[in-house]
Amino acid sequence: MKKKWWKESVVYQVYPRSFRDTTGNGVGDIWGILEKLDYIKSLGVDVIWLCPVYESPNDDNGYDISHYRKISEDFGGQNAFDELLEQMHKKGLKLVMDLVANHTSDEHAWFQEAKKSKDNPFRDYYIWKDGKNGGPPNNWTSFFSGSAWEYDEATQQYYLHYFTKKQPDLNWENPKVRREIFDVVEYWFEKGVDGFRMDVISLISKPEGLPNTKYEKFQDTIVHDYANGPKIHDYLKEMNQEVLSKYDIMTVGEGPGIDLKNGPLYVGEERKELDMVFHFDHMFIDCGIGGKYDPQPFTLNDFKQVFTNWDDVLKDKGWGSIFLGNHDFSRMVSRFGDDGRYHQASAKLLATLLLTLRGTVYVYQGDEIGMTNVAFDSISDYNDVETLNAWKEAEQQGEDMDAFLSIVHSQSRDNARTPVQWNDDKNAGFSKGEPWLKVNPNYTHINVAKQEQDPNSILNYYREMIAFRKANPALVYGNYACLDENHGQLYVYRRWDADGDFLVLHNFSDAPQTFNADLKENNYTLAKSNLNTNKLNNFSLDPWQSKILKIV
Known part of the structure; x- marks a missing residue:
């Protein structure tokens, strides 16, 4: 397997609107990112993925671009961006931007x-x-x-328009459109940008004739009708040949509709398309027939099967992305952990999971302090266009709106977009003005300042785990084998190469668990745990405990 800097990197995603506001207008800005660069660097990450900061009317918070070569004055303009790029490179950080090439703003x-x-x-x-x-x-x-x-x-x-009516889809069949996009990519690479996260890139090739969909479940429509169109790989190969291959950069494609069958086609090293994709098998795991606002229960076995299957199809062929949250989904500790009694333990468990799987790791802002979902009392407190449209549709269909508000509490994209909780000052230290989106009320006890002072905090555990991963290449490049595919509460796997051999155990439950396996327990020594309570038996775990055991 070829070693690359982007395979070994840990990426920190910044959603600038919610990160840090320095002007008092309630909207985060680039100067706020500059102010916190040392904090980001202190985590041990290598790359910042910056969500869109281009000129935009913000119908979809910047994913509706009206000018691809202009930085929005809302975020500080071109001077602020140039300063950010310069300071990041001085600190040894790389910058990955968002490329939104499936659609533009209708104001473009x-x-x-x-x-x-x-x-x-x-x-x-x-x-x-x-x-x-x-x-x-x-x-x-x-x-x-x-x-x-x-x-x-x-x-x-x-x-x-696959998204809002103010986001018309581009016609990639037109070679002039492809040339325009390639020129945009080249423009930013020439400025020194280190890569692109490509928004819904799997959707750029439309099916011939645009036939009616016959699928009842929207996720099936995405896979079979919207994504993986007949010319998708032609377009990506052309982009790679014309621009990407000429620079030492990283690319990650957001891939709704990308599945185990077609995933390797996007990232196979010999195919020369993309370096990685974000698939959504685990992120859509609870989607019912009606999509994310029709949530269905799922099991731990469903969850871990996703990671096992993807590792299997990509090994020796390509490279994966490891993430549990971003700006489009609920907070990971609220979704996959326990944000109540076991908030700290489960947030640390999820960090351990992220940083011990094979693939490039992505950490979304605020997850490093265990930020949680928010439950606003009224739909009027929500901003996200997806949430508001789903609410309107539910009203039109005569649904129980109190029950639907509970679904909003768990599913809304605004869960991930509440301002970063820096301290316990007014507005969580995010802004001196009125924030564009209300702050989660729990900022008084979940915030960066408080966790900086606590050596056992979630924040300091992230720093430890990132350093641990970097010190043990077996956790980056090593083989993977799931050892407990059918256990309902435990996720246990082995990671190994010639230089290191680890057994990683996670207890995804509120009860103590013991891993029963045909392994000699005394062959392992405890290398890392998210809890200070260490049972004498290496294979026994407290509620929401993770252990990394090293073979001796």
């Missing part, structure tokens, strides 16, 4: 031209179709509820 100059007339030179930059039977061209729905088509009165055609 290309779309403003495209909608003027059917024969405008930019018309074919987007996907326009005539309606059928007095309605949209097909039955596709948006990721954010409602039809994926918007009617344009002036030209009497519909345009496609």
Whole structure:
């Protein structure tokens, strides 16, 4: 297996709007990231993934770009960005930006031209179709509820938008569109950016003829109709050949619809497409027929099977991404841990899991202090367009809205977007003004300042675990084998190479557990645990305990 800097890296994701506001306008900015660079560096991470800071009307908080080469003044403008890039490189940190290439804002100059007339030179930059039977061209729905088509009165055609109606999809069939995007990528690489996280990149190739979907479950529609289109690999190979291969950078593609069968096609080293993808098998694990706002129970066996299956299909062929949360999902300790009685233990367990699996590790801002979901009293306190659209649709369908608010509490993307909790001052030290999104009320006891002072805090455990991973390459490149596929409370696996051999045990339950295996317990010594209570038996674990045992 080829060794690469990005395989060994730990990536810290910054959602700038919620990170740190230095101006008092309630919106985080680049100067706030600069202010906290030493903090980020202190974690031991190598790369910052910066969510979009381009010019945007913010219908989807920056994922609707109106100018690909301009940094929004909302975040500090170009001077702030240049300073950030310079200071990061001085501190040995690399910068990965977001590339949103499936769609633009409807306020982008290309779309403003495209909608003027059917024969405008930019018309074919987007996907326009005539309606059928007095309605949209097909039955596709948006990721954010409602039809994926918007009617344009002036030209009497519909345009496609997988996301909001202010995010029209680009037509990648048009070579001019591909050239435009490649030029944007090259522009940022020439400025010194170290890579791109490519937003919903699996969706850029549309199916021929845009047929109706026949699937009841939206996740199936994504896999079979929206993602993995017939020319997706042609486009990615072309991007790699034209731009990516010319720079020492990293690429990670966000991949809704990417599964075990087609995943290796995106990241196979010999295929020269992308370095990694984010698949969502574990993140959509609780989605019912109605998607994420129709949550269904799942088991630990379901969960660990995802990691085992993906490690198996990628070993010796490509490279994976290891993450449990980001700006689009609930807080990981609330979703996969226990954010009540076992908040600290389970947050540390999840950190241990992240940092002992094979693949590049991604840590989302605030997870390093165990930030949790928020339960706002009213839908009026929520900002996320996906949440608000789902609420509106539920109202129209006559659902029990009190019950639906409980679903919002667990599923809303705003769970991950509440401001970072720096201290117990007003607004958690995020802003001196009114935050764009309310702060989670638990900031008074979950915050960076408090955890800096506590050697046993979640924050300091993240630092320890990142350092431990870096000191043991077997946890980066080593083999993986799950040893307890059918145990309902334990997740146990071995990581090993020629230089190191580890047994990693996690107890995902509120009760003590013992791993019963045909292993000699006295062959192992305890190398790391998330709890200070160490049972005499290496294979016994307290509730929400993780142990890393080293073979002796």
